[in-house]
Amino acid sequence: MTGATPSPAPPRRRPLTVLPLIALIFYDVSGGPFGIEDSVRAGGGALLPILGFLILPILWSLPEALVTAELASAFPTNAGYVAWVSAAFGPAAAFLVGFSKWASGTLDNALYPVLFLDYLYGGAAALSPAARSLAVVALTAALTYLNYRGLHLVGISALVLTAFSLSPFVALVVIAVPKIRPARWLAVDFAAVELRGYFNSMFWNLNYWDKASTLAGEVEDPKRTFPKAVFGAVGLVVGAYLIPLLAGTGALPAETAAEWKDGFFSEVGARIGGGWLRIWIQAAAAMSNMGLFEAEMSSDSFQLLGMAEMGMIPAIFAARSPHGTPTASILASATGVVILSFMSFQEIVEFLNFLYGIGMLAVFAAFVKLRIKDPDLPRPYRIPVGAAGAAAMCVPPVALIVTVMCLASARTIAVNAAVAVAGVALYYGVERMKVAGCVEFLAPVPNESLHGSSSSTAASDDDDDVEDVRAVLLAGAGEQHDAGEGVSVSKEN
Template identity: 55%
Template sequence: MPSPRAPGLSRKVSILPLIFLIFYEVSGGPFGIEDSVGGAGPLLAIVGFLVFPVIWSIPEALITAEMGTMFPEDGGYVVWVSSALGDYWGFQQGWMKWLGGVIDNALYPVLFLDYLESGIPAVHSGWPRVLSVIAITIVLTYMNYRGLTIVGYLAVALGVFSLTPFVVMAVLSIPRIEPSRWLVANLHNVDWHLYLNVLFWNLNYWDSISTLAGEMENPKKTLPKSLFYAVILVVLCYLIPLLAGTGAVPLNQSLWEDGYFSDIAKIIGGVWLRWWVQAGAAAANVGSFEATLSSDSFQLLGMAERGMLPALFARRSQFGTSLVAILFSASGVVLLSWMSFQEIVAAENFLYCFGMILEFVSFVMLRIKYPNAPRPYKIPGGTVGAVALCVPPTILITVVLAFSTLKVAMVSLGMLVIGLLLRPSLEYMERKRWIKFAKNLDLPELDDHEN
């Protein structure tokens, strides 16, 4: 049997840490959105961060609120898909989402060092950079091992610290702003691949918080509330710096790339503000790494407790965490940190799209199979409303996939094939008794009865 939660570790994560955990799983702040201006200009960048939340973020957050309150346990979307389509597809969902999370987390040590390069040139390349990535990963992995409560309150502190310089920058930019700069657009010179990938990457992963549902304080109430407030926080943390930066500084589109907000801060406020933004960027990447690693490791723990992974993944430490799951997730970060920012984002988005398709199908199927199952938070409209809610984000997924490069598509499809073969391989090893699986029989099962 999987190890139960250690005695005395019944502390659950409350709503404020949850808001910032969602914030860091989805966003982490405006660091990394600069390429949206570089690829498409100010107008399309601003419009994108206004429209994308409506057609993508809000539907995903609503589905997460309904499904997460139906299944308030670790594992999240894996449990949803398993309940709707069976354990085989639940495993595939877990594989794609875990792999996407590991790829996503490989960005944060890279971005962390990118923002430190101006002050510490030695970390630009070579062994100093490699050793720095490893050291950062080890320290943050240990903090994750110490428990989700610590990670949650760390996320709050880091969030306040990393967003404050942008509030200051926005206030200082007001006398310089020329609204006409926001309207600059050249539709004949848009890098649609870069533009869509940056928008999509910065506005997805709302469902990741569901993998921590078993660690939440009263998830049936706190999950929907935390998602609501997190959507507002994320949209504002993108739009305010974007409006300040594009409105207060003359446009040089070629300069708008990863890290350019620190230069804008220097132009608007001086060197001190630039250093504050860079320190905030470093803090934001720490927060995003911690939140994503928590989501990935608790997803593996939840899968193991349902008998989808070897029992060793379900062994909880004295802090209520799975050391094996954490180490397994963190090791992938180190292996993938050699990839470029654009390659990581494109590969992650490709895998994420396939995972979301399974979630949308499961959401509709559960409405059909279990129409009367308890839903503490329910999206109105019945089955027709459920289908209608999934249409806009599905169209967006199709567009994102269509703009993927052949290289990214081939690598990502290869990873999907590995997942298709991995599940039967694990079952074969279980039959041969090479590895041990153990399902937690105390986990709740879904029934089709009203509250």
Template identity: 45%
Template sequence: MAHEIQLHASRTSADMAEPLHESILPIQSNGEKPHKEKSKLALLPLVFLIYFEVSGGPYGSEQTVQAGGPLLAILGFVLFPFVWSIPEALITAELATALPGNGGFVLWTDRAFGPFPGSLMGSWKFLSGAINSAAYPALCADYIARAIPSISSGAPRVVTVTATTILLSFLNYTGLSVVGYTAMVLCAASLSPFFLMAAAGLPKLHPRRWGAIASDRDWRLFFNTLFWNLNFWDNASTLAGEVDRPQRTFPRALLAAGLLTSAAYLVPLLIGTAVLDVPYSSWDSGFYADAAGMIAGHWLKYWIEVGAVLSAIGLYEAQLSSAAFQLLGMADLGFLPKLFSLRSKWFDTPWVGIVTSSLISLGISFLTLDDIISSANFLYSLGMLLEIASFLWLRRKEPRLKRPFRVPLRKPWLIFMCALPSAFLIYVMTLASWRVFAVSGGLTLFGCGLYFSMELCKKKGCLMFGTLGEMVGEMEEEEEEEVKPTFRNSRPASM
């Protein structure tokens, strides 16, 4: 297996004091052929991949109104990005540009704290992503069932979810660039009916309805739905090794995706809550289709139902891409067997990761949407707490690490910036039911067991692992012999 390793070409005497492994970064694993530069992901498709990693449109956000009423729902989508989304995006921009390799947050945690936390981070984030991906075929089936009621339950629903998962996984297999440009088309097609709904609803607005609050508030449902609709900003970092000039591209893509996501949530929310006078219990998953029918007619209702299906396709494709490339990055680091770094000869995609992620998602896709959201949120929260700690620790541990994008805050303000989302993460975790605690605890034990079992397999030689870790170790030993005398004998000119 060929590995492309990024080396800093020039190192000053001060830089030479840093260990060699701090200047070696696995960019990509290409199976048996070199990576083709023409397949690099450009800015525009990356924007829409991030958009679908996080949002995909307002579909599935209706329950914030059901849980808290219009005022709390609007405030949630206005204020929550400042508490959560912006700090997460800033952390992602800094670390993805400083360490632009496949694996993303796994690389960051491994570099900050070592292999065991890095592997555990990979387990948490991968499982949360797989659980999250499982929601999209289910959500797609829910919207289709509004037009074809016979597939709402039983064998027809099982067949619909299974067929959708297989077809979407094959699309992902055809290539990351195909997925990125497909996401652009899906975004335009899925968002356009909401702007038509807004245009039709403007003459019927009653702004006073925005100030209403539900008398029977469900905070668990409110925060879980809000969190689920605005997280996963860091997922695209797992495929940073596939991005063209990631140091420039990632910050711009995150900003553009953030603006698009905010507009996609707020425009239909403001219109729907101000125009319609319906019980808040009606605002269940999929209600936007009914809202469009009430505002503009059945033709727009059906268009939004089609748009929901298209959005679910984009969401699944983006999540599956990040999960597959995360497994590839973990194989590069030696956390998983070499098998996971294999790429398709035709499309250069990590096909083993795609198959593995798809099977896991399919296996849990028949749970209720609430169970899926709660489990994904809890595991993701564990991973994000570790990711935030990695970000702060790398600032302290490696102040001279080249950061093409750097969060422009000093340490006290950085800690404050990270404290707000950390407090929210802990709060969301306390809202989990005993079932979610049990499932998350079991999956965490699975992640621990995975790391130690992989270490045992390395010692026993029963599985093949990538040689990148061994290459880094050998180069560190060689560099140590050269660096130490050079560093000791060198003095600044001023001395």
């Protein structure tokens, strides 16, 4: 056998606890109200974004968070949603979902070094193209090094950054209260509404709940810790969006709606509290982008590590540094960030939303299929609904995903079609490498803590049987190839 044995966990590796995990989920999804400003402009006033941040967390965020809590507790592995889709639909579908979500995450992460510089220097025009590129590379390298130094360090940093990023909005709300006119919250100019921009802004600011599932293998007692952290983060995210939005739109005249663009909260601070509050908000926004980068890179790199441990991609992506972090996976994600950072904010948001939506459709489908095909799968946290209720719960978020996709531009559809083709080509290329034995792959290692199936009988002849797929996935007897001998191990009939 040429499948390598994973090296023992280094002694400096420290598991995540509840509070650092809440902070990382917060930054996976939000990072504060920075970035929601465009929803006011695209929504033609305060009413639509306020309604959006009241309703969409129930219809979109909560179902995604619930699915993440249930399946992450059932599959406490760094592969996260890749493992869920593999258990439901097999390794090919799981690989494509993993590739699309990694690409979406890398696109998302390309935003943050640029936004950091924009807040710090007052806009992209303040730097020459050469200086901007050099600054993006330098900042990406510095943040990547912090990620390399350990996930526990990243989690503690996220806690500190969360407190600092939200601190100026406490002051903003206190100062704004006497100036608030509730009637301004009802303002909407339907002629100024841009549906594509509005839905893309809302969707981007409320997605990525499932990203944290790729850290489940690094969490202390994930079966209990993960649900607590997910639900704690839901409340934190919704409050961090809605409260500053109510304060800002209620204290400023409705006629300012057209001015609400990315970065406008610093201007809101200046108009409500003065120049000192503007500077505080700008500093908080810059630091928030650092937290967003760190959380996204952690999720993306540990996802690649999980896929490597499942034998889906080369073993080098599972290699850990002395700090317990996946070195090659971190470098791959950082390279993608630098390459994609030349794109505009609007382009990146629309591209990644479409790409992310495709992956989430597969995740929701996997959740429903696992409920139907394997109802007795041990789930330490289980959403208190049956299979029909689970399917009904997924209808609103699926409808939102389809809406965002239908509003996409032709260019976005073309780019995502190209990514899909690249994913299929990459999958078959990886499979050929397994057969050729030119690259080392890990065989999935049996782990009794991951076995959730209540059935101990042999797998059925049904190729779609979830018990069989799960056993194949977790016991290492699936459609993995012995890299050196070119031997394919298939399930028994």
